[in-house]
Amino acid sequence: xxxxxxxxxxxxxxxxxxxxxxxxxxxxxxxxxxxxxxxxxxxxxxxxxxxxxxxxxxxxxxxxxxxxxxxxxxxxxxxxxxxxxxxxxxxxxxxxxxxxxxxxxxxxxxxxxxxxxxxxxxxxxxxxxxxxxxxxxxxxxxxxxxxxxxxxxxxxxxxxxxxxxxxxxxxxxxxxxxxxxxxxxxxxxxxxxxxxxxxxxxxxxxxxxxxxxxxxxx
Ligand code: ADP
Ligand code: ADP
Numbered sequence: 612x613x614x615x616x617x618x619x620x621x622x623x624x625x626x627x628x629x630x631x632x633x634x635x636x637x638x639x640x641x642x643x644x645x646x647x648x649x650x651x652x653x654x655x656x657x658x659x660x661x662x663x664x665x666x667x668x669x670x671x672x673x674x675x676x677x678x679x680x681x682x683x684x685x686x687x688x689x690x691x692x693x694x695x696x697x698x699x700x701x702x703x704x705x706x707x708x709x710x711x712x713x714x715x716x717x718x719x720x721x722x723x724x725x726x727x728x729x730x731x732x733x734x735x736x737x738x739x740x741x742x743x744x745x746x747x748x749x750x751x752x753x754x755x756x757x758x759x760x761x762x763x764x765x766x767x768x769x770x771x772x773x774x775x776x777x778x779x780x781x782x783x784x785x786x787x788x789x790x791x792x793x794x795x796x797x798x799x800x801x802x803x804x805x806x807x808x809x810x811x812x813x814x815x816x817x818x819x820x821x822x823x824x825x826x827x828x829x
Contacts, residue, residue, distance in 0.1 A: 613693035613718040614639060616825065617700065617709075619795060620726035622784045623737035624810040625817055628749050629726070630697040632818050637825070640689050644699040646747040647680055648672065669775055669783035671701055671791060678708045685712060693718065701792045706799075723799040724824050726817065728810035730785060737781045741770040755814060 616639075618626040627643055634641035648666060651659030658680060662672045671677075681699050684690070700706040713719050739752040741761075745768035750757050757764050775784065799805040808820045 613691065613713075613716055614721050615693050615713055615718055616695045617720055617723045617799070618695065618697045618726065619723055619792075619799065619805070620810060621728070621730075621733050621788045621792075622781070623733040623740070624726045624728050625736070625814065626697045626726060627747070628755070628814060629817055629821055630695050631748065632814075633821060633825075634695055636822075637695065639693040639695055641697060642681070642684055642690075642694045642699070643697040643747065644677060644681060644701070645697075647684060649747070651680075667774055667780070669780040669787060671787060674702055674704045674708070677701075678705060678712075681709075682712055685716070690716075693721075700795065703794055703798060706795055720799070720802075720804060722806070722824060723804040724808050724821050725796055725799070725805050726808045726810040726821075732811055733785060734778075734781055737776050737784075738778060740773065740776050742773055743770055744768045 616633075618630055620626050627645075630641040630643065645666075648659070648662045652663050652666070653659070658676060661676060665672045677699065681696075685694060696709075700709050709720065736751060736754070739754065741750040741752060741757070742748070743750075743763035743766065745763070745766050748763050748765045749755075750763075750770060757770060761770050762768075763770055774780070796805065806824045808817060808824070810817060812820070
């Protein structure tokens with residue numbers, strides 16, 4: 612049976628950082644909806660062109676576009692053992708669609724670690740985030756700097772600051788999270804799938820908390 616993990620939490624809490632670490636140790640791929648959109652934007656696909664306007668404003672991309680993008684990603688062969696989902700679902704409509712979609716693989720959502728931290732920490736993390744151009748590896752100018760300034764440790768590619776990590780957009784993204792994504796906390800809690808993790812801890816401690824959740828239930 613495949614295993615599906617949904618990483619839930621506000622923008623900047625550390626979902627992508629943790630998913631990169633966990634995907635190295637687990638035998639399931641890290642699927643980031645944000646990375647998939649950014650790849651489409653870089654390749655100037657129709658989806659990328661449509662998504663860009665929403666992303667730059669810090670709004671959510673419409674559900675139908677997002678769901679069909681994730682659906683085709685989950686159908687790729689490397690997902691046969693499951694997936695670690697980062698940034699999807701972000702609305703109740705997407706959560707329903709995910710259940711239907713995982714049914715196609717005889718799977719279901721198995722764990723929902725909910726990583727949380729106070730808003731000032733999120734703002735500080737987003738405004739100091741540097742992202743790798745090639746593969747989306749994540750750094751922070753103070754908390755998790757690369758060995759060489761501006762260069763990714765993993766693949767040597769250039770680091771850049773995301774357009775939507777600028778301050779006005781950051782504030783809107785956090786507001787959008789509270790309105791549209793936070794209802795998923797109760798949704799998954801009611802299903803007995805949610806486990807809370809303190810995202811204000813160090814990267815290493817958050818990883819240890821996540822590993823404990825996955826090992827305990829797995
Ligand atoms: P998300 O995917 O939830 O938006 P990221 O993983 O991209 O979050 O992390 C946001 C920023 O915070 C990045 O710059 C990252 O290096 C940094 N960061 C992630 N986890 C921690 C942590 N536990 N402590 C300090 N900084 C962190
Ligand atoms: P972060 O981890 O910092 O919250 P992401 O990289 O996950 O940011 O997402 C960046 C942007 O991509 C979001 O602000 C939104 O515009 C769009 N996006 C990503 N995932 C989704 C989704 N599941 N539904 C709608 N829009 C999404």
